[in-house]
Amino acid sequence: MQRISSKDNNLIKHLKKLKEKKYRDEYGEYTVEGIKLVKEAFKEKANIKQLIICDGCNSEIIESHLKYEMAKFDFVYVPENIFKMISNVDNPQGVLAVIGKNTIDTANKDNISLTNDIILALDDIQDPGNLGTILRTADSVGLKQILISKGTADPYNPKVVRSTMGAIFRINIIECDNLKEILEYLKEKNYKIMCTSLEAKKTIYQTNYNKKVIVIGNEANGVSKDIQKMADEKVIIPMLGKTESLNASVATGVILYEYVRQKLI
Amino acid sequence: MQRISSKDNNLIKHLKKLKEKKYRDEYGEYTVEGIKLVKEAFKEKANIKQLIICDGCNSEIIESHLKYEMAKFDFVYVPENIFKMISNVDNPQGVLAVIGKNTIDTANKDNISLTNDIILALDDIQDPGNLGTILRTADSVGLKQILISKGTADPYNPKVVRSTMGAIFRINIIECDNLKEILEYLKEKNYKIMCTSLEAKKTIYQTNYNKKVIVIGNEANGVSKDIQKMADEKVIIPMLGKTESLNASVATGVILYEYVRQKLI
Numbered sequence: 001m002q003r004i005s006s007k008d009n010n011l012i013k014h015l016k017k018l019k020e021k022k023y024r025d026e027y028g029e030y031t032v033e034g035i036k037l038v039k040e041a042f043k044e045k046a047n048i049k050q051l052i053i054c055d056g057c058n059s060e061i062i063e064s065h066l067k068y069e070m071a072k073f074d075f076v077y078v079p080e081n082i083f084k085m086i087s088n089v090d091n092p093q094g095v096l097a098v099i100g101k102n103t104i105d106t107a108n109k110d111n112i113s114l115t116n117d118i119i120l121a122l123d124d125i126q127d128p129g130n131l132g133t134i135l136r137t138a139d140s141v142g143l144k145q146i147l148i149s150k151g152t153a154d155p156y157n158p159k160v161v162r163s164t165m166g167a168i169f170r171i172n173i174i175e176c177d178n179l180k181e182i183l184e185y186l187k188e189k190n191y192k193i194m195c196t197s198l199e200a201k202k203t204i205y206q207t208n209y210n211k212k213v214i215v216i217g218n219e220a221n222g223v224s225k226d227i228q229k230m231a232d233e234k235v236i237i238p239m240l241g242k243t244e245s246l247n248a249s250v251a252t253g254v255i256l257y258e259y260v261r262q263k264l265i
Numbered sequence: 266m267q268r269i270s271s272k273d274n275n276l277i278k279h280l281k282k283l284k285e286k287k288y289r290d291e292y293g294e295y296t297v298e299g300i301k302l303v304k305e306a307f308k309e310k311a312n313i314k315q316l317i318i319c320d321g322c323n324s325e326i327i328e329s330h331l332k333y334e335m336a337k338f339d340f341v342y343v344p345e346n347i348f349k350m351i352s353n354v355d356n357p358q359g360v361l362a363v364i365g366k367n368t369i370d371t372a373n374k375d376n377i378s379l380t381n382d383i384i385l386a387l388d389d390i391q392d393p394g395n396l397g398t399i400l401r402t403a404d405s406v407g408l409k410q411i412l413i414s415k416g417t418a419d420p421y422n423p424k425v426v427r428s429t430m431g432a433i434f435r436i437n438i439i440e441c442d443n444l445k446e447i448l449e450y451l452k453e454k455n456y457k458i459m460c461t462s463l464e465a466k467k468t469i470y471q472t473n474y475n476k477k478v479i480v481i482g483n484e485a486n487g488v489s490k491d492i493q494k495m496a497d498e499k500v501i502i503p504m505l506g507k508t509e510s511l512n513a514s515v516a517t518g519v520i521l522y523e524y525v526r527q528k529l530i
Contacts, residue, residue, distance in 0.1 A: 136512060142505035239525075240528070241404045241407035247518075
């Protein structure tokens, strides 16, 4: 255990930098906060690099909940004013961990696992809450990887991390510089590319989910034209009311749980 | 058309008050912002009481999009500094409408429509984004009403209104002082109360959706014990991965679209 009380300390400076995407990219690290997420990071054997505890905030509660974790990890105590500088929330619980990213480089396509029956691909999902919720949902149906386009929100943004409820530690996030190219590669590997379209006749209930890549489009514009063009199958979520579209994370949930239903019957 | 340039004008004072729930309750009014939502309010014949345009913000764009609406409604121009005082967003588009609420009083239970095959009831949904997304999803499957418990977030909170994407104008929101009592009344009317439970054996795919009240529970605690006790049926969304629960709006979507699937086959 060590104690840091100067805001000019190098570790504190480093932690402040991790609030910005460019430094999360540069260092390959991100932060998680709160007892629940930090416990989950330990449980899932995430690549934990630092454990920071706010001295005084809720130390007793934190220490009782993280007894085992704190015993086996060389954590750092910082005073409340410094903790607030590194925290990403208005009312921090007082515990933060620095984690090494689990992003996979697609320069080597062999990193994409081809064993799963479906692969989920996100084409420019913008809203951090949606992205986090999609990761959580993907994890809930047992997916181990997810493809995300370059224009998708940063999955290591603190808001995304919070919404994943721990799924971020379990899913390999494959950032694709060129999603279309990766989808072409997957077509060669006998996957079919499926995307939703308001013009489709076939519903999500009338298709099967074997060796499919399900592409989820941007909140405002849907799946990009290039990818629509190369899709093997277009499907629609049939709507009975006046609303014409669903929230992106709800649409993803509806499709993934149709996959679950078909798997169970 | 009139022009107001004093922040001490009574209308401006009134509009500022509508940012707070207590005044939205007192006056039975709420505000919507942005070209898309305001157009939708007109289209859906919402009870529009005021139309406020920011003079100078994006007047040309607004006027071209809302030509017909502005021609038939006695709108008010205000300068940018005043518009920012009444707006609920950081970068307002420059158009805001005051709408009369479409909430139904459950003191008179006859206001609840008993003709639908399912009724959706929300038991203390806390997150405004979730509530708005649930209203949008409910509208997408054709539901005309929704029951909400007293502890549910305010459906007329600007963040909720935005997330509904216009569904707020189409759904009757029935605020229940005592949701349990209303559910008991619905049981007498031959509805079955259904809620999700992690302990349930039966999946959401193994039940039918005729005359069911689907109760969606609070994000952290699920459906309250009292209501769990009176439920006729408990079901589970079967999960194949490690995540134990879904986001409340995703769970609602998954259940409502299983209802749609059964309806279509």
